[in-house]
Amino acid sequence: MESLNAKHSSLFLAIFLLLSALANAKLHEHEFVVQATPVKRLCNTHNAITVNGQLPGPTLEVNNGDTLAIRVTNKAQYNLTIHWHGVRQIRTGWADGPEFVTQCPIRPGESYTYRFTIEGQEGTLWWHAHSSWLRATVYGAIIIHPREGRPYPFPKPHRDSFLLLGEWWDANPIDVVREATRTGGAPNISDAFTINGQPGDLYKCSSQDTFIVPIDSGETNLLRVINAALNQPLFFTVANHQMVVVGADASYLKPFTTNVLMLGPGQTTDVLITGDQPPSKYYMAARAYQSAQNAPFDNTTTTAILQYKSAPCPAKGVSIKPLMPNLPAYNDTNTVTSFSKSFRSPRRVEVPTEIDESLFFTISLGLNNCPPNFGSSQCQGPNGTRFTASMNNESFVLPNNISILQALHHGIPGVFTTDFPANPPVKFDYTGNVSRSLWQPVPGTKAYKLKFGSRVQIVLQDTSIVTPENHPIHLHGYDFYIVAQGFGNFDPKKDTSKFNLVDPPMRNTVAVPVNGWAVIRFVADNPGAWIMHCHLDVHITWGLATVLVVENGFGELEALEPPPEDLPLC
Ligand SMILES: *[C@@H]1O[C@H](CO)[C@@H](O)[C@H](O)[C@H]1NC(C)=O
Ligand SMILES: *[C@@H]1O[C@H](CO)[C@@H](O)[C@H](O)[C@H]1NC(C)=O
Ligand SMILES: *[C@@H]1O[C@H](CO)[C@@H](O)[C@H](O)[C@H]1NC(C)=O
Ligand SMILES: *[C@@H]1O[C@H](CO)[C@@H](O)[C@H](O)[C@H]1NC(C)=O
Ligand SMILES: *[C@@H]1O[C@H](CO)[C@@H](O)[C@H](O)[C@H]1NC(C)=O
Ligand SMILES: *[C@@H]1O[C@H](CO)[C@@H](O)[C@H](O)[C@H]1NC(C)=O
Ligand SMILES: *[C@@H]1O[C@H](CO)[C@@H](O)[C@H](O)[C@H]1NC(C)=O
Ligand SMILES: *[C@@H]1O[C@H](CO)[C@@H](O)[C@H](O)[C@H]1NC(C)=O
Ligand SMILES: [Cu+2]
Numbered sequence: 001m002e003s004l005n006a007k008h009s010s011l012f013l014a015i016f017l018l019l020s021a022l023a024n025a026k027l028h029e030h031e032f033v034v035q036a037t038p039v040k041r042l043c044n045t046h047n048a049i050t051v052n053g054q055l056p057g058p059t060l061e062v063n064n065g066d067t068l069a070i071r072v073t074n075k076a077q078y079n080l081t082i083h084w085h086g087v088r089q090i091r092t093g094w095a096d097g098p099e100f101v102t103q104c105p106i107r108p109g110e111s112y113t114y115r116f117t118i119e120g121q122e123g124t125l126w127w128h129a130h131s132s133w134l135r136a137t138v139y140g141a142i143i144i145h146p147r148e149g150r151p152y153p154f155p156k157p158h159r160d161s162f163l164l165l166g167e168w169w170d171a172n173p174i175d176v177v178r179e180a181t182r183t184g185g186a187p188n189i190s191d192a193f194t195i196n197g198q199p200g201d202l203y204k205c206s207s208q209d210t211f212i213v214p215i216d217s218g219e220t221n222l223l224r225v226i227n228a229a230l231n232q233p234l235f236f237t238v239a240n241h242q243m244v245v246v247g248a249d250a251s252y253l254k255p256f257t258t259n260v261l262m263l264g265p266g267q268t269t270d271v272l273i274t275g276d277q278p279p280s281k282y283y284m285a286a287r288a289y290q291s292a293q294n295a296p297f298d299n300t301t302t303t304a305i306l307q308y309k310s311a312p313c314p315a316k317g318v319s320i321k322p323l324m325p326n327l328p329a330y331n332d333t334n335t336v337t338s339f340s341k342s343f344r345s346p347r348r349v350e351v352p353t354e355i356d357e358s359l360f361f362t363i364s365l366g367l368n369n370c371p372p373n374f375g376s377s378q379c380q381g382p383n384g385t386r387f388t389a390s391m392n393n394e395s396f397v398l399p400n401n402i403s404i405l406q407a408l409h410h411g412i413p414g415v416f417t418t419d420f421p422a423n424p425p426v427k428f429d430y431t432g433n434v435s436r437s438l439w440q441p442v443p444g445t446k447a448y449k450l451k452f453g454s455r456v457q458i459v460l461q462d463t464s465i466v467t468p469e470n471h472p473i474h475l476h477g478y479d480f481y482i483v484a485q486g487f488g489n490f491d492p493k494k495d496t497s498k499f500n501l502v503d504p505p506m507r508n509t510v511a512v513p514v515n516g517w518a519v520i521r522f523v524a525d526n527p528g529a530w531i532m533h534c535h536l537d538v539h540i541t542w543g544l545a546t547v548l549v550v551e552n553g554f555g556e557l558e559a560l561e562p563p564p565e566d567l568p569l570c
Contacts, residue, residue: 024148025065025117030058032082034138035075042170042192043205048137049076049129055197056164056228057127057140064122064147071113072106076134078174079105082114083130084142085266086250086508089477091561092116093405093528096476099131100398101531101547102405104570112568121479122146123250124162124224124268133537136173139164139228144250153346154246154255154272157222161213163304165236165263165286166194167229177541184368184379184386186295187538193229193286193302200303201283201322211304213284215275222246223271227263230537232298233289233470233511235335236261238306239282239325243271245342251479251506254344260328262289262336264472266509266535279308281322290330291514292469299330333514336470340485340513343505351481351501352455352521359448360423360459360490361391362430363473363512363534363544365466366439382466388542389534390441392421395543396533397443401570404447404547405529409563420446420546430463430489431515439465441543448546450524452553457483459490460510461517468515471539475548477530479506480522487516495519509535527552527560 032051039048039055051057060068074080083097095114096102106112122144129138141162146152169176170191180187192199192206199206215221223243227234237260244255247270261269287301305322314320328335366388370379374386381387388395399407399415407415424430428438450456460473481504486495499519512518533545552559 025067026063028060028062028066028068030060030068030070032058032070032072033075034072034080036077041168041199041206042203044170046172049078049134050137051140055137056166057138059141059143060127061143062118063145064118064120067115067117069113069115071111073111074106074108077108078134079107079131080129080134081105081131082127082138084114084116084125084127086121086125087116088119088121088479088526089116090119090526091559093477093560094563094567097130098476098531100400100403101529103403104568105131106568110568112566113564115564118144121250123247123252123270124226125250126164126226126228126268128228133173133177133230135537136167136169136230139166141224141226143224153252155220157272158216158219159214159221161221162224162226163195163284164226164228165234165302166197167232168192168194168199181541183377184381186387189296190230190298192300193234193298195284195286195302195304202301202303213304213306214309215273215306216309217275217279220272220274223273224268225261225263225271226268227265229265231265233262233264233472234286235289235328236263236284236286237325237327238273238284239323240277241273241282241306243273246270246272248343248505249479249507249509252346253505254346254503256342258339258342260335260339262339262511264470264509264511264535266472266474267507267511275308279310279312281311281320282306283322283324285325285327287327288330289332289336289470291333292467295467301327337513340511345503345505348502349481349504349506351483351504352523353501354455355457356454357450357456359457360461361546362393362424362461362463363391363471364441364463365389365469365542366395366441367466368440388441389539389544391544391546392424393426393441394420394446394546395441395443396545397445397543399445406563408529408549409560416445416447416547418447418449418549420448422448430461431468432464434463434465443543446546447529447549449549449551452524452527452551452558454524456524457519457521459517459519460512461490462512462515464515470514471512471544472509472535473512473532474509474535475530475532477526477528478522479508480520481506482510483519483521485513485516485518487513490517490519524550526550527558
């Protein structure tokens with residue numbers, strides 16, 4: 001009787017907490033109008049595609065548990081979709097956004113309302129276009145506070161700000177990618193990196209608008225750093241200030257102190273920063289982490305200014321130059337390794353220990369020989385080739401007349417197949433001197449099918465084909481645990497014993513070490529068609545992607561919702 005009562009009262013408590021959480025959950029409605037807007041940067045004005053005329057676009061600020069309804073109207077001249085990067089989209093795959101994967105694009109003149117709920121995620125995410133290279137200028141922050149009335153797992157910060165690191169071309173980014181697709185060569189590198197849309201003091205015509213982050217002596221502030229650059233992993237540092245990392249990709253972390261961050265495109269990192277230095281101005285700076293060899297890259301440095309409110313006012317006409325931090329060398333992989341090895345979940349977590357699906361995916365660039373009907377202007381890759389990229393030797397090609405999710409849901413054949421290989425079709429020394437005969441992958445639209453609830457492990461293995469490189473691999477619809485990473489070829493005999501199955505970090509994007517590997521685990525509990533791709537847009541353009549199709553489970557609560565009525569059709 002006693003224990004029954006105890007059971008009942010804990011059940012009532014659980015129901016009460018659930019109901020009060022639901023009662024507090026809010027609905028946030030937004031209008032996003034996407035249109036060409038004149039934007040002046042680096043002395044020149046371009047008609048950039050923006051949301052509501054803003055660059056970066058509007059910030060979505062919500063509590064865990066809230067629902068969003070965002071009506072996107074496309075007044076630009078390009079096909080468009082928007083992805084809510086890192087939002088799990090549980091059963092709402094129709095709102096995920098990648099073009100031809102979960103929806104057909106919103107065509108010029110059309111609208112679509114993305115509806116989804118934030119379930120169990122707290123910290124920082126972001127949204128961006130997921131069609132062609134529109135995300136160069138179509139992006140913004142998603143700030144997720146704890147559930148209404150719940151605390152942060154650290155003292156409440158005095159101020160809360162975000163820094164969106166972006167990448168700017170002194171050109172139309174869509175022309176840049178179209179030119180690369182035509183010529184088969186590498187796309188032009190960017191002309192600047194930006195912080196909240198501004199390049200900062202070190203670039204021409206830019207110092208008027210450098211982004212300022214205020215701080216007061218003694219206070220501790222939360223800074224949410226987001227890498228929204230298209231093609232470049234970035235180091236980030238602040239002169240004279242340490243950072244305490246407390247979260248990444250909207251999952252909390254065991255706090256650790258560092259003076260430099262590295263973020264691959266797609267990744268976010270939340271840090272606490274304390275005003276413990278003499279009141280003054282300090283540069284916050286970001287520049288490239290470049291792991292690929294013999295590849296041109298944008299080697300410029302973007303800055304914002306950490307400015308103490310009590311900083312002494314300079315005499316009229318005198319300007320105080322902020323203090324500049326040292327940044328790691330562009331190729332400082334050792335710093336990246338020690339930074340990523342510091343990541344832990346705050347406490348013991350439930351990592352799948354028995355695995356139903358053990359997968360091994362190689363991540364490769366490649367070079368296709370020039371097709372006989374192509375002229376030399378269309379084969380501008382190294383030695384008259386065309387660049388390509390692949391996972392397990394499959395170079396992913398998007399459908400162009402329907403989305404994979406629609407084809408899956410309605411059982412339409414001929415759009416994709418489910419024979420994506422669980423292992424590399426050819427085993428070779430992935431990180432050695434790879435024979436040229438292995439450099440040409442096969443184009444196709446192959447997905448890998450997972451049963452609902454299956455426990456999945458994926459080894460992500462970089463290869464040295466063309467060049468080894470640190471690839472930020474992003475999985476839609478899921479957060480995963482990163483249980484291990486290392487250099488060289490993954491060796492199950494020797495490396496499995498090093499897995500952290502106690503407190504590994506949870507993320508949605510893993511920076512796979514250059515010439516190395518990373519192992520991720522998750523439970524396939526979200527039905528749908530989920531693209532997994534390199535978040536360097538140049539690599540996704542070349543085919544570095546696949547799709548995980550997760551089947552429905554039992555009953556409505558384990559099934560994909562029906563498609564919304566306004567889902568764009570092709
Ligand atoms: C790419 O760079 C080349 C060389 O600077 C330039 O001629 C070309 O116009 C650029 N392409 C685009 C699309 O900006
Ligand atoms: C950046 O690259 C250019 C060539 O593109 C080179 O001339 C310049 O010295 C480099 N600057 C730095 C700081 O490495
Ligand atoms: C990094 O670059 C420097 C100079 O550019 C070079 O001397 C060094 O060997 C490089 N280090 C690695 C690990 O590639
Ligand atoms: C291109 O050809 C040159 C000369 O034959 C060779 O040294 C180089 O390795 C080749 N590059 C690639 C990427 O195949
Ligand atoms: C879409 O295109 C593919 C390949 O071009 C074709 O086989 C298929 O029949 C088309 N499907 C629809 C629904 O139009
Ligand atoms: C890589 O292998 C090729 C033959 O497959 C050989 O010609 C070349 O010298 C090797 N390169 C290195 C750096 O070992
Ligand atoms: C990829 O497939 C092509 C075509 O079958 C083959 O020539 C190539 O060797 C394969 N490469 C790898 C790494 O499996
Ligand atoms: C825009 O999307 C439609 C499908 O809705 C597709 O047929 C068309 O090719 C796309 N246009 C471009 C320029 O990609
Ligand atoms: Cu990549």
